[in-house]
Amino acid sequence: MITVNLRAKSPKAKIARLPPTLDTDASATVESLVGSISAATKLGPERIRLTLIDNTRLLPGTLLEKYDLQDNSIIYVKDLGYQVKWATVFYIEYAGPLVIHPLLYHFQSLFYHQEFAHSTIQTTVLNLVLLHYLKRELETMFVHRFSNATMPVLYIFRNSFHYWVLSGVLLGYFVYAPNACADLPPWAYYALVGSWVFAEISNFITHLILSSLRPKGTTQRKIPYGYGFSMVSCPNYFFESLGWLAVVFLTRNWAAAVFWTVSTVTMFKWALKKHSKYKREFAGKYPKNRKAMFPYIA
Structure with a gap:
Protein backbone atom coordinates (compact mmCIF):
# COMPACT_ATOMS: atom_id res chain seq x y z
CA MET A 1 0.00 0.00 0.00
CA TYR A 82 -18.99 16.75 -19.58
CA GLN A 83 -18.33 13.90 -21.96
CA VAL A 84 -20.04 12.31 -24.94
CA LYS A 85 -19.29 8.97 -26.60
CA TRP A 86 -16.90 9.09 -29.54
CA ALA A 87 -19.35 7.09 -31.65
CA THR A 88 -22.03 9.73 -31.02
CA VAL A 89 -19.63 12.45 -32.16
CA PHE A 90 -18.94 10.56 -35.38
CA TYR A 91 -22.65 10.04 -36.07
CA ILE A 92 -23.27 13.78 -35.65
CA GLU A 93 -20.26 14.81 -37.76
CA TYR A 94 -21.07 12.58 -40.70
CA ALA A 95 -24.76 13.44 -40.63
CA GLY A 96 -23.93 16.97 -41.78
CA PRO A 97 -22.95 16.21 -45.38
CA LEU A 98 -25.65 13.52 -45.61
CA VAL A 99 -28.28 16.22 -44.98
CA ILE A 100 -26.66 19.30 -46.53
CA HIS A 101 -25.69 17.89 -49.92
CA PRO A 102 -29.17 16.62 -50.89
CA LEU A 103 -30.69 19.93 -49.75
CA LEU A 104 -28.30 21.99 -51.90
CA TYR A 105 -28.73 19.66 -54.86
CA HIS A 106 -32.53 19.34 -54.87
CA PHE A 107 -33.71 22.75 -53.63
CA GLN A 108 -32.16 24.86 -56.39
CA SER A 109 -34.59 27.76 -56.27
CA LEU A 110 -34.07 28.17 -52.54
CA PHE A 111 -30.28 28.36 -52.65
CA TYR A 112 -29.50 29.53 -56.20
CA HIS A 113 -32.75 31.37 -57.02
CA GLN A 114 -33.19 29.50 -60.31
CA GLU A 115 -33.99 26.10 -61.74
CA PHE A 116 -31.41 24.31 -63.88
CA ALA A 117 -30.30 20.86 -65.00
CA HIS A 118 -27.36 19.40 -63.13
CA SER A 119 -24.43 18.01 -65.07
CA THR A 120 -23.46 14.36 -64.91
CA ILE A 121 -20.47 15.36 -62.76
CA GLN A 122 -22.67 17.13 -60.21
CA THR A 123 -25.02 14.17 -59.91
CA THR A 124 -22.07 11.81 -59.61
CA VAL A 125 -20.47 13.88 -56.85
CA LEU A 126 -23.73 13.89 -54.90
CA ASN A 127 -23.84 10.10 -55.04
CA LEU A 128 -20.15 9.75 -54.15
CA VAL A 129 -20.48 12.05 -51.15
CA LEU A 130 -23.56 10.24 -49.87
CA LEU A 131 -21.92 6.83 -50.31
CA HIS A 132 -18.75 8.04 -48.57
CA TYR A 133 -20.50 9.34 -45.47
CA LEU A 134 -22.96 6.47 -45.33
CA LYS A 135 -19.91 4.17 -45.32
CA ARG A 136 -18.47 6.19 -42.44
CA GLU A 137 -21.68 5.96 -40.42
CA LEU A 138 -21.78 2.18 -40.91
CA GLU A 139 -18.10 1.85 -40.01
CA THR A 140 -18.76 3.78 -36.81
CA MET A 141 -21.58 1.41 -36.00
CA PHE A 142 -19.94 -1.91 -36.88
CA VAL A 143 -16.17 -1.53 -37.43
CA HIS A 144 -14.38 1.15 -35.42
CA ARG A 145 -12.78 0.51 -32.04
CA PHE A 146 -12.08 3.63 -30.00
CA SER A 147 -9.01 4.08 -27.79
CA ASN A 148 -10.95 6.68 -25.78
CA ALA A 149 -14.58 5.97 -24.95
CA THR A 150 -15.60 9.62 -24.65
CA MET A 151 -14.59 13.17 -25.51
CA PRO A 152 -15.59 16.60 -24.12
CA VAL A 153 -19.06 17.49 -25.35
CA LEU A 154 -17.95 20.95 -26.53
CA TYR A 155 -15.57 19.32 -29.01
CA ILE A 156 -18.62 18.28 -31.06
CA PHE A 157 -18.90 21.83 -32.38
CA ARG A 158 -15.19 22.09 -33.19
CA ASN A 159 -15.07 18.73 -34.94
CA SER A 160 -18.34 19.22 -36.78
CA PHE A 161 -17.10 22.42 -38.42
CA HIS A 162 -14.96 20.39 -40.81
CA TYR A 163 -17.82 18.17 -41.91
CA TRP A 164 -20.82 20.47 -41.72
CA VAL A 165 -19.18 23.64 -43.02
CA LEU A 166 -16.25 22.58 -45.23
CA SER A 167 -17.46 19.22 -46.53
CA GLY A 168 -21.12 20.20 -46.32
CA VAL A 169 -21.86 23.85 -47.07
CA LEU A 170 -18.66 24.94 -48.84
CA LEU A 171 -18.18 21.88 -51.02
CA GLY A 172 -21.87 21.36 -51.75
CA TYR A 173 -22.86 24.96 -52.47
CA PHE A 174 -20.15 25.62 -55.05
CA VAL A 175 -20.13 22.18 -56.66
CA TYR A 176 -23.91 22.12 -57.26
CA ALA A 177 -24.08 25.74 -58.44
CA PRO A 178 -25.25 26.49 -62.02
CA ASN A 179 -22.60 25.65 -64.61
CA ALA A 180 -20.12 24.73 -61.89
CA CYS A 181 -18.92 21.36 -63.20
CA ALA A 182 -18.72 20.73 -66.92
CA ASP A 183 -18.76 17.12 -68.07
CA LEU A 184 -15.52 15.27 -68.82
CA PRO A 185 -14.55 12.93 -71.66
CA PRO A 186 -15.85 9.43 -70.85
CA TRP A 187 -12.35 8.00 -70.35
CA ALA A 188 -11.46 10.66 -67.76
CA TYR A 189 -14.83 10.39 -66.02
CA TYR A 190 -14.64 6.61 -65.58
CA ALA A 191 -10.97 6.70 -64.61
CA LEU A 192 -11.66 9.18 -61.81
CA VAL A 193 -14.77 7.40 -60.56
CA GLY A 194 -12.80 4.15 -60.64
CA SER A 195 -10.03 5.80 -58.62
CA TRP A 196 -12.58 6.93 -56.05
CA VAL A 197 -14.03 3.41 -55.76
CA PHE A 198 -10.53 1.96 -55.35
CA ALA A 199 -9.72 4.49 -52.62
CA GLU A 200 -12.96 3.88 -50.72
CA ILE A 201 -12.60 0.09 -50.80
CA SER A 202 -8.94 0.36 -49.78
CA ASN A 203 -9.84 2.71 -46.92
CA PHE A 204 -12.47 0.24 -45.72
CA ILE A 205 -9.98 -2.66 -45.80
CA THR A 206 -7.50 -0.72 -43.65
CA HIS A 207 -10.25 0.07 -41.16
CA LEU A 208 -11.07 -3.64 -40.91
CA ILE A 209 -7.40 -4.41 -40.24
CA LEU A 210 -7.16 -1.75 -37.53
CA SER A 211 -10.36 -2.99 -35.92
CA SER A 212 -9.09 -6.57 -35.84
CA LEU A 213 -6.06 -5.49 -33.82
CA ARG A 214 -8.10 -4.22 -30.89
CA PRO A 215 -10.52 -6.60 -29.11
CA LYS A 216 -13.85 -4.93 -28.42
CA GLY A 217 -13.91 -3.05 -25.13
CA THR A 218 -10.11 -2.77 -24.83
CA THR A 219 -7.47 -0.15 -25.61
CA GLN A 220 -4.92 -2.73 -26.71
CA ARG A 221 -2.54 -1.67 -29.48
CA LYS A 222 -0.58 -3.87 -31.87
CA ILE A 223 1.66 -3.21 -34.86
CA PRO A 224 -0.60 -3.21 -37.94
CA TYR A 225 0.42 -5.27 -40.96
CA GLY A 226 -1.22 -6.06 -44.25
CA TYR A 227 -2.87 -4.01 -46.99
CA GLY A 228 -1.14 -0.63 -47.23
CA PHE A 229 0.60 -0.94 -43.86
CA SER A 230 3.81 -2.26 -45.41
CA MET A 231 4.47 1.25 -46.76
CA VAL A 232 2.88 3.68 -44.28
CA SER A 233 1.60 3.78 -40.73
CA CYS A 234 -1.74 5.33 -41.71
CA PRO A 235 -2.85 4.01 -45.12
CA ASN A 236 -6.46 4.78 -44.12
CA TYR A 237 -5.60 8.49 -44.27
CA PHE A 238 -3.71 8.08 -47.53
CA PHE A 239 -6.64 6.35 -49.24
CA GLU A 240 -9.06 8.92 -47.79
CA SER A 241 -6.97 11.71 -49.33
CA LEU A 242 -6.77 9.84 -52.65
CA GLY A 243 -10.56 9.51 -52.80
CA TRP A 244 -11.13 13.23 -52.27
CA LEU A 245 -8.40 14.06 -54.78
CA ALA A 246 -10.45 12.15 -57.36
CA VAL A 247 -13.39 14.43 -56.49
CA VAL A 248 -11.16 17.49 -57.00
CA PHE A 249 -10.29 16.38 -60.54
CA LEU A 250 -13.88 15.38 -61.25
CA THR A 251 -15.26 18.78 -60.31
CA ARG A 252 -12.23 21.02 -61.09
CA ASN A 253 -13.77 23.25 -58.44
CA TRP A 254 -11.87 25.50 -56.03
CA ALA A 255 -14.11 24.55 -53.10
CA ALA A 256 -13.29 20.86 -53.60
CA ALA A 257 -9.59 21.75 -53.74
CA VAL A 258 -9.84 23.73 -50.49
CA PHE A 259 -11.63 20.90 -48.72
CA TRP A 260 -9.11 18.35 -50.01
CA THR A 261 -6.17 20.51 -48.90
CA VAL A 262 -7.52 21.10 -45.39
CA SER A 263 -8.44 17.42 -45.02
CA THR A 264 -5.09 16.14 -46.24
CA VAL A 265 -3.03 18.53 -44.11
CA THR A 266 -5.11 17.60 -41.04
CA MET A 267 -4.78 13.87 -41.69
CA PHE A 268 -1.05 14.23 -42.31
CA LYS A 269 -0.65 15.87 -38.89
CA TRP A 270 -2.61 13.00 -37.31
CA ALA A 271 -0.48 10.49 -39.22
CA LEU A 272 2.76 12.05 -37.97
CA LYS A 273 1.53 11.79 -34.38
CA LYS A 274 0.41 8.17 -34.78
CA HIS A 275 3.64 7.27 -36.57
CA SER A 276 5.69 8.77 -33.76
CA LYS A 277 3.55 7.01 -31.16
CA TYR A 278 3.95 3.65 -32.90
CA LYS A 279 7.74 4.07 -32.94
CA ARG A 280 7.85 4.99 -29.25
CA GLU A 281 5.48 2.25 -28.16
CA PHE A 282 7.07 -0.51 -30.24
CA ALA A 283 10.67 0.71 -30.04
CA GLY A 284 13.01 -1.63 -31.89
CA LYS A 285 10.13 -3.67 -33.31
CA TYR A 286 8.38 -1.16 -35.52
CA PRO A 287 9.31 -1.42 -39.24
CA LYS A 288 11.91 1.25 -40.00
CA ASN A 289 11.02 1.64 -43.68
CA ARG A 290 7.46 2.82 -43.09
CA LYS A 291 6.50 6.42 -43.72
CA ALA A 292 3.70 8.19 -41.86
CA MET A 293 1.10 8.66 -44.61
CA PHE A 294 2.53 9.06 -48.10
CA PRO A 295 4.41 6.02 -49.50
CA TYR A 296 8.15 6.68 -50.03
CA ILE A 297 7.68 10.38 -49.14
CA ALA A 298 6.61 11.17 -45.58
Missing part, protein backbone atom coordinates in the same frame (compact mmCIF):
# COMPACT_ATOMS: atom_id res chain seq x y z
CA ILE A 2 1.30 3.45 -0.91
CA THR A 3 0.07 6.99 -0.36
CA VAL A 4 -0.06 9.28 -3.41
CA ASN A 5 -0.52 13.04 -3.43
CA LEU A 6 -3.29 14.36 -5.65
CA ARG A 7 -3.13 17.78 -7.29
CA ALA A 8 -5.43 19.52 -9.74
CA LYS A 9 -3.75 19.68 -13.14
CA SER A 10 -4.42 23.39 -13.40
CA PRO A 11 -4.40 25.71 -10.38
CA LYS A 12 -7.13 27.74 -12.12
CA ALA A 13 -9.38 24.68 -12.46
CA LYS A 14 -9.71 23.41 -8.93
CA ILE A 15 -11.61 20.19 -8.36
CA ALA A 16 -14.08 20.28 -5.49
CA ARG A 17 -13.67 17.55 -2.86
CA LEU A 18 -10.39 16.31 -4.40
CA PRO A 19 -8.59 14.64 -1.49
CA PRO A 20 -4.98 15.79 -0.99
CA THR A 21 -3.80 12.20 -0.54
CA LEU A 22 -5.10 8.75 -1.31
CA ASP A 23 -4.00 5.29 -0.25
CA THR A 24 -3.79 2.73 -3.03
CA ASP A 25 -2.24 -0.61 -3.80
CA ALA A 26 0.71 -0.29 -6.20
CA SER A 27 -0.46 -3.47 -7.93
CA ALA A 28 -3.96 -2.06 -8.51
CA THR A 29 -5.18 -0.82 -11.88
CA VAL A 30 -5.45 2.76 -13.08
CA GLU A 31 -9.23 2.24 -13.21
CA SER A 32 -9.34 1.47 -9.50
CA LEU A 33 -7.53 4.71 -8.66
CA VAL A 34 -9.83 6.66 -10.98
CA GLY A 35 -12.79 4.99 -9.26
CA SER A 36 -11.59 6.12 -5.85
CA ILE A 37 -11.13 9.69 -7.08
CA SER A 38 -14.54 9.57 -8.75
CA ALA A 39 -16.18 8.44 -5.50
CA ALA A 40 -14.52 11.27 -3.58
CA THR A 41 -15.14 14.08 -6.09
CA LYS A 42 -18.52 12.87 -7.44
CA LEU A 43 -17.17 13.26 -10.97
CA GLY A 44 -17.89 10.52 -13.48
CA PRO A 45 -14.85 8.30 -14.17
CA GLU A 46 -14.97 9.30 -17.85
CA ARG A 47 -14.24 12.91 -16.83
CA ILE A 48 -11.03 12.10 -14.94
CA ARG A 49 -7.58 12.07 -16.54
CA LEU A 50 -4.46 11.26 -14.49
CA THR A 51 -0.91 12.30 -15.35
CA LEU A 52 2.47 12.34 -13.66
CA ILE A 53 4.74 15.33 -13.19
CA ASP A 54 6.42 14.66 -16.58
CA ASN A 55 2.97 14.60 -18.29
CA THR A 56 3.00 10.81 -18.64
CA ARG A 57 -0.64 9.75 -18.78
CA LEU A 58 -1.86 6.90 -16.58
CA LEU A 59 -3.65 4.81 -19.16
CA PRO A 60 -6.76 2.73 -18.48
CA GLY A 61 -6.07 -0.98 -18.63
CA THR A 62 -2.61 -0.67 -17.07
CA LEU A 63 -1.31 -1.41 -13.59
CA LEU A 64 -0.09 1.41 -11.35
CA GLU A 65 3.17 -0.45 -10.78
CA LYS A 66 4.03 0.20 -14.42
CA TYR A 67 4.56 3.86 -13.49
CA ASP A 68 6.89 3.08 -10.57
CA LEU A 69 4.80 5.01 -8.06
CA GLN A 70 6.28 5.49 -4.61
CA ASP A 71 5.00 6.93 -1.33
CA ASN A 72 4.23 10.62 -1.82
CA SER A 73 4.36 10.45 -5.61
CA ILE A 74 2.36 13.30 -7.13
CA ILE A 75 -0.49 12.51 -9.49
CA TYR A 76 -2.19 15.34 -11.35
CA VAL A 77 -5.95 15.13 -11.84
CA LYS A 78 -7.76 16.89 -14.68
CA ASP A 79 -11.51 17.27 -15.01
CA LEU A 80 -12.21 16.83 -18.72
CA GLY A 81 -15.72 18.24 -18.38
Whole structure:
Protein backbone atom coordinates (compact mmCIF):
# COMPACT_ATOMS: atom_id res chain seq x y z
CA MET A 1 0.00 0.00 0.00
CA ILE A 2 1.30 3.45 -0.91
CA THR A 3 0.07 6.99 -0.36
CA VAL A 4 -0.06 9.28 -3.41
CA ASN A 5 -0.52 13.04 -3.43
CA LEU A 6 -3.29 14.36 -5.65
CA ARG A 7 -3.13 17.78 -7.29
CA ALA A 8 -5.43 19.52 -9.74
CA LYS A 9 -3.75 19.68 -13.14
CA SER A 10 -4.42 23.39 -13.40
CA PRO A 11 -4.40 25.71 -10.38
CA LYS A 12 -7.13 27.74 -12.12
CA ALA A 13 -9.38 24.68 -12.46
CA LYS A 14 -9.71 23.41 -8.93
CA ILE A 15 -11.61 20.19 -8.36
CA ALA A 16 -14.08 20.28 -5.49
CA ARG A 17 -13.67 17.55 -2.86
CA LEU A 18 -10.39 16.31 -4.40
CA PRO A 19 -8.59 14.64 -1.49
CA PRO A 20 -4.98 15.79 -0.99
CA THR A 21 -3.80 12.20 -0.54
CA LEU A 22 -5.10 8.75 -1.31
CA ASP A 23 -4.00 5.29 -0.25
CA THR A 24 -3.79 2.73 -3.03
CA ASP A 25 -2.24 -0.61 -3.80
CA ALA A 26 0.71 -0.29 -6.20
CA SER A 27 -0.46 -3.47 -7.93
CA ALA A 28 -3.96 -2.06 -8.51
CA THR A 29 -5.18 -0.82 -11.88
CA VAL A 30 -5.45 2.76 -13.08
CA GLU A 31 -9.23 2.24 -13.21
CA SER A 32 -9.34 1.47 -9.50
CA LEU A 33 -7.53 4.71 -8.66
CA VAL A 34 -9.83 6.66 -10.98
CA GLY A 35 -12.79 4.99 -9.26
CA SER A 36 -11.59 6.12 -5.85
CA ILE A 37 -11.13 9.69 -7.08
CA SER A 38 -14.54 9.57 -8.75
CA ALA A 39 -16.18 8.44 -5.50
CA ALA A 40 -14.52 11.27 -3.58
CA THR A 41 -15.14 14.08 -6.09
CA LYS A 42 -18.52 12.87 -7.44
CA LEU A 43 -17.17 13.26 -10.97
CA GLY A 44 -17.89 10.52 -13.48
CA PRO A 45 -14.85 8.30 -14.17
CA GLU A 46 -14.97 9.30 -17.85
CA ARG A 47 -14.24 12.91 -16.83
CA ILE A 48 -11.03 12.10 -14.94
CA ARG A 49 -7.58 12.07 -16.54
CA LEU A 50 -4.46 11.26 -14.49
CA THR A 51 -0.91 12.30 -15.35
CA LEU A 52 2.47 12.34 -13.66
CA ILE A 53 4.74 15.33 -13.19
CA ASP A 54 6.42 14.66 -16.58
CA ASN A 55 2.97 14.60 -18.29
CA THR A 56 3.00 10.81 -18.64
CA ARG A 57 -0.64 9.75 -18.78
CA LEU A 58 -1.86 6.90 -16.58
CA LEU A 59 -3.65 4.81 -19.16
CA PRO A 60 -6.76 2.73 -18.48
CA GLY A 61 -6.07 -0.98 -18.63
CA THR A 62 -2.61 -0.67 -17.07
CA LEU A 63 -1.31 -1.41 -13.59
CA LEU A 64 -0.09 1.41 -11.35
CA GLU A 65 3.17 -0.45 -10.78
CA LYS A 66 4.03 0.20 -14.42
CA TYR A 67 4.56 3.86 -13.49
CA ASP A 68 6.89 3.08 -10.57
CA LEU A 69 4.80 5.01 -8.06
CA GLN A 70 6.28 5.49 -4.61
CA ASP A 71 5.00 6.93 -1.33
CA ASN A 72 4.23 10.62 -1.82
CA SER A 73 4.36 10.45 -5.61
CA ILE A 74 2.36 13.30 -7.13
CA ILE A 75 -0.49 12.51 -9.49
CA TYR A 76 -2.19 15.34 -11.35
CA VAL A 77 -5.95 15.13 -11.84
CA LYS A 78 -7.76 16.89 -14.68
CA ASP A 79 -11.51 17.27 -15.01
CA LEU A 80 -12.21 16.83 -18.72
CA GLY A 81 -15.72 18.24 -18.38
CA TYR A 82 -18.99 16.75 -19.58
CA GLN A 83 -18.33 13.90 -21.96
CA VAL A 84 -20.04 12.31 -24.94
CA LYS A 85 -19.29 8.97 -26.60
CA TRP A 86 -16.90 9.09 -29.54
CA ALA A 87 -19.35 7.09 -31.65
CA THR A 88 -22.03 9.73 -31.02
CA VAL A 89 -19.63 12.45 -32.16
CA PHE A 90 -18.94 10.56 -35.38
CA TYR A 91 -22.65 10.04 -36.07
CA ILE A 92 -23.27 13.78 -35.65
CA GLU A 93 -20.26 14.81 -37.76
CA TYR A 94 -21.07 12.58 -40.70
CA ALA A 95 -24.76 13.44 -40.63
CA GLY A 96 -23.93 16.97 -41.78
CA PRO A 97 -22.95 16.21 -45.38
CA LEU A 98 -25.65 13.52 -45.61
CA VAL A 99 -28.28 16.22 -44.98
CA ILE A 100 -26.66 19.30 -46.53
CA HIS A 101 -25.69 17.89 -49.92
CA PRO A 102 -29.17 16.62 -50.89
CA LEU A 103 -30.69 19.93 -49.75
CA LEU A 104 -28.30 21.99 -51.90
CA TYR A 105 -28.73 19.66 -54.86
CA HIS A 106 -32.53 19.34 -54.87
CA PHE A 107 -33.71 22.75 -53.63
CA GLN A 108 -32.16 24.86 -56.39
CA SER A 109 -34.59 27.76 -56.27
CA LEU A 110 -34.07 28.17 -52.54
CA PHE A 111 -30.28 28.36 -52.65
CA TYR A 112 -29.50 29.53 -56.20
CA HIS A 113 -32.75 31.37 -57.02
CA GLN A 114 -33.19 29.50 -60.31
CA GLU A 115 -33.99 26.10 -61.74
CA PHE A 116 -31.41 24.31 -63.88
CA ALA A 117 -30.30 20.86 -65.00
CA HIS A 118 -27.36 19.40 -63.13
CA SER A 119 -24.43 18.01 -65.07
CA THR A 120 -23.46 14.36 -64.91
CA ILE A 121 -20.47 15.36 -62.76
CA GLN A 122 -22.67 17.13 -60.21
CA THR A 123 -25.02 14.17 -59.91
CA THR A 124 -22.07 11.81 -59.61
CA VAL A 125 -20.47 13.88 -56.85
CA LEU A 126 -23.73 13.89 -54.90
CA ASN A 127 -23.84 10.10 -55.04
CA LEU A 128 -20.15 9.75 -54.15
CA VAL A 129 -20.48 12.05 -51.15
CA LEU A 130 -23.56 10.24 -49.87
CA LEU A 131 -21.92 6.83 -50.31
CA HIS A 132 -18.75 8.04 -48.57
CA TYR A 133 -20.50 9.34 -45.47
CA LEU A 134 -22.96 6.47 -45.33
CA LYS A 135 -19.91 4.17 -45.32
CA ARG A 136 -18.47 6.19 -42.44
CA GLU A 137 -21.68 5.96 -40.42
CA LEU A 138 -21.78 2.18 -40.91
CA GLU A 139 -18.10 1.85 -40.01
CA THR A 140 -18.76 3.78 -36.81
CA MET A 141 -21.58 1.41 -36.00
CA PHE A 142 -19.94 -1.91 -36.88
CA VAL A 143 -16.17 -1.53 -37.43
CA HIS A 144 -14.38 1.15 -35.42
CA ARG A 145 -12.78 0.51 -32.04
CA PHE A 146 -12.08 3.63 -30.00
CA SER A 147 -9.01 4.08 -27.79
CA ASN A 148 -10.95 6.68 -25.78
CA ALA A 149 -14.58 5.97 -24.95
CA THR A 150 -15.60 9.62 -24.65
CA MET A 151 -14.59 13.17 -25.51
CA PRO A 152 -15.59 16.60 -24.12
CA VAL A 153 -19.06 17.49 -25.35
CA LEU A 154 -17.95 20.95 -26.53
CA TYR A 155 -15.57 19.32 -29.01
CA ILE A 156 -18.62 18.28 -31.06
CA PHE A 157 -18.90 21.83 -32.38
CA ARG A 158 -15.19 22.09 -33.19
CA ASN A 159 -15.07 18.73 -34.94
CA SER A 160 -18.34 19.22 -36.78
CA PHE A 161 -17.10 22.42 -38.42
CA HIS A 162 -14.96 20.39 -40.81
CA TYR A 163 -17.82 18.17 -41.91
CA TRP A 164 -20.82 20.47 -41.72
CA VAL A 165 -19.18 23.64 -43.02
CA LEU A 166 -16.25 22.58 -45.23
CA SER A 167 -17.46 19.22 -46.53
CA GLY A 168 -21.12 20.20 -46.32
CA VAL A 169 -21.86 23.85 -47.07
CA LEU A 170 -18.66 24.94 -48.84
CA LEU A 171 -18.18 21.88 -51.02
CA GLY A 172 -21.87 21.36 -51.75
CA TYR A 173 -22.86 24.96 -52.47
CA PHE A 174 -20.15 25.62 -55.05
CA VAL A 175 -20.13 22.18 -56.66
CA TYR A 176 -23.91 22.12 -57.26
CA ALA A 177 -24.08 25.74 -58.44
CA PRO A 178 -25.25 26.49 -62.02
CA ASN A 179 -22.60 25.65 -64.61
CA ALA A 180 -20.12 24.73 -61.89
CA CYS A 181 -18.92 21.36 -63.20
CA ALA A 182 -18.72 20.73 -66.92
CA ASP A 183 -18.76 17.12 -68.07
CA LEU A 184 -15.52 15.27 -68.82
CA PRO A 185 -14.55 12.93 -71.66
CA PRO A 186 -15.85 9.43 -70.85
CA TRP A 187 -12.35 8.00 -70.35
CA ALA A 188 -11.46 10.66 -67.76
CA TYR A 189 -14.83 10.39 -66.02
CA TYR A 190 -14.64 6.61 -65.58
CA ALA A 191 -10.97 6.70 -64.61
CA LEU A 192 -11.66 9.18 -61.81
CA VAL A 193 -14.77 7.40 -60.56
CA GLY A 194 -12.80 4.15 -60.64
CA SER A 195 -10.03 5.80 -58.62
CA TRP A 196 -12.58 6.93 -56.05
CA VAL A 197 -14.03 3.41 -55.76
CA PHE A 198 -10.53 1.96 -55.35
CA ALA A 199 -9.72 4.49 -52.62
CA GLU A 200 -12.96 3.88 -50.72
CA ILE A 201 -12.60 0.09 -50.80
CA SER A 202 -8.94 0.36 -49.78
CA ASN A 203 -9.84 2.71 -46.92
CA PHE A 204 -12.47 0.24 -45.72
CA ILE A 205 -9.98 -2.66 -45.80
CA THR A 206 -7.50 -0.72 -43.65
CA HIS A 207 -10.25 0.07 -41.16
CA LEU A 208 -11.07 -3.64 -40.91
CA ILE A 209 -7.40 -4.41 -40.24
CA LEU A 210 -7.16 -1.75 -37.53
CA SER A 211 -10.36 -2.99 -35.92
CA SER A 212 -9.09 -6.57 -35.84
CA LEU A 213 -6.06 -5.49 -33.82
CA ARG A 214 -8.10 -4.22 -30.89
CA PRO A 215 -10.52 -6.60 -29.11
CA LYS A 216 -13.85 -4.93 -28.42
CA GLY A 217 -13.91 -3.05 -25.13
CA THR A 218 -10.11 -2.77 -24.83
CA THR A 219 -7.47 -0.15 -25.61
CA GLN A 220 -4.92 -2.73 -26.71
CA ARG A 221 -2.54 -1.67 -29.48
CA LYS A 222 -0.58 -3.87 -31.87
CA ILE A 223 1.66 -3.21 -34.86
CA PRO A 224 -0.60 -3.21 -37.94
CA TYR A 225 0.42 -5.27 -40.96
CA GLY A 226 -1.22 -6.06 -44.25
CA TYR A 227 -2.87 -4.01 -46.99
CA GLY A 228 -1.14 -0.63 -47.23
CA PHE A 229 0.60 -0.94 -43.86
CA SER A 230 3.81 -2.26 -45.41
CA MET A 231 4.47 1.25 -46.76
CA VAL A 232 2.88 3.68 -44.28
CA SER A 233 1.60 3.78 -40.73
CA CYS A 234 -1.74 5.33 -41.71
CA PRO A 235 -2.85 4.01 -45.12
CA ASN A 236 -6.46 4.78 -44.12
CA TYR A 237 -5.60 8.49 -44.27
CA PHE A 238 -3.71 8.08 -47.53
CA PHE A 239 -6.64 6.35 -49.24
CA GLU A 240 -9.06 8.92 -47.79
CA SER A 241 -6.97 11.71 -49.33
CA LEU A 242 -6.77 9.84 -52.65
CA GLY A 243 -10.56 9.51 -52.80
CA TRP A 244 -11.13 13.23 -52.27
CA LEU A 245 -8.40 14.06 -54.78
CA ALA A 246 -10.45 12.15 -57.36
CA VAL A 247 -13.39 14.43 -56.49
CA VAL A 248 -11.16 17.49 -57.00
CA PHE A 249 -10.29 16.38 -60.54
CA LEU A 250 -13.88 15.38 -61.25
CA THR A 251 -15.26 18.78 -60.31
CA ARG A 252 -12.23 21.02 -61.09
CA ASN A 253 -13.77 23.25 -58.44
CA TRP A 254 -11.87 25.50 -56.03
CA ALA A 255 -14.11 24.55 -53.10
CA ALA A 256 -13.29 20.86 -53.60
CA ALA A 257 -9.59 21.75 -53.74
CA VAL A 258 -9.84 23.73 -50.49
CA PHE A 259 -11.63 20.90 -48.72
CA TRP A 260 -9.11 18.35 -50.01
CA THR A 261 -6.17 20.51 -48.90
CA VAL A 262 -7.52 21.10 -45.39
CA SER A 263 -8.44 17.42 -45.02
CA THR A 264 -5.09 16.14 -46.24
CA VAL A 265 -3.03 18.53 -44.11
CA THR A 266 -5.11 17.60 -41.04
CA MET A 267 -4.78 13.87 -41.69
CA PHE A 268 -1.05 14.23 -42.31
CA LYS A 269 -0.65 15.87 -38.89
CA TRP A 270 -2.61 13.00 -37.31
CA ALA A 271 -0.48 10.49 -39.22
CA LEU A 272 2.76 12.05 -37.97
CA LYS A 273 1.53 11.79 -34.38
CA LYS A 274 0.41 8.17 -34.78
CA HIS A 275 3.64 7.27 -36.57
CA SER A 276 5.69 8.77 -33.76
CA LYS A 277 3.55 7.01 -31.16
CA TYR A 278 3.95 3.65 -32.90
CA LYS A 279 7.74 4.07 -32.94
CA ARG A 280 7.85 4.99 -29.25
CA GLU A 281 5.48 2.25 -28.16
CA PHE A 282 7.07 -0.51 -30.24
CA ALA A 283 10.67 0.71 -30.04
CA GLY A 284 13.01 -1.63 -31.89
CA LYS A 285 10.13 -3.67 -33.31
CA TYR A 286 8.38 -1.16 -35.52
CA PRO A 287 9.31 -1.42 -39.24
CA LYS A 288 11.91 1.25 -40.00
CA ASN A 289 11.02 1.64 -43.68
CA ARG A 290 7.46 2.82 -43.09
CA LYS A 291 6.50 6.42 -43.72
CA ALA A 292 3.70 8.19 -41.86
CA MET A 293 1.10 8.66 -44.61
CA PHE A 294 2.53 9.06 -48.10
CA PRO A 295 4.41 6.02 -49.50
CA TYR A 296 8.15 6.68 -50.03
CA ILE A 297 7.68 10.38 -49.14
CA ALA A 298 6.61 11.17 -45.58
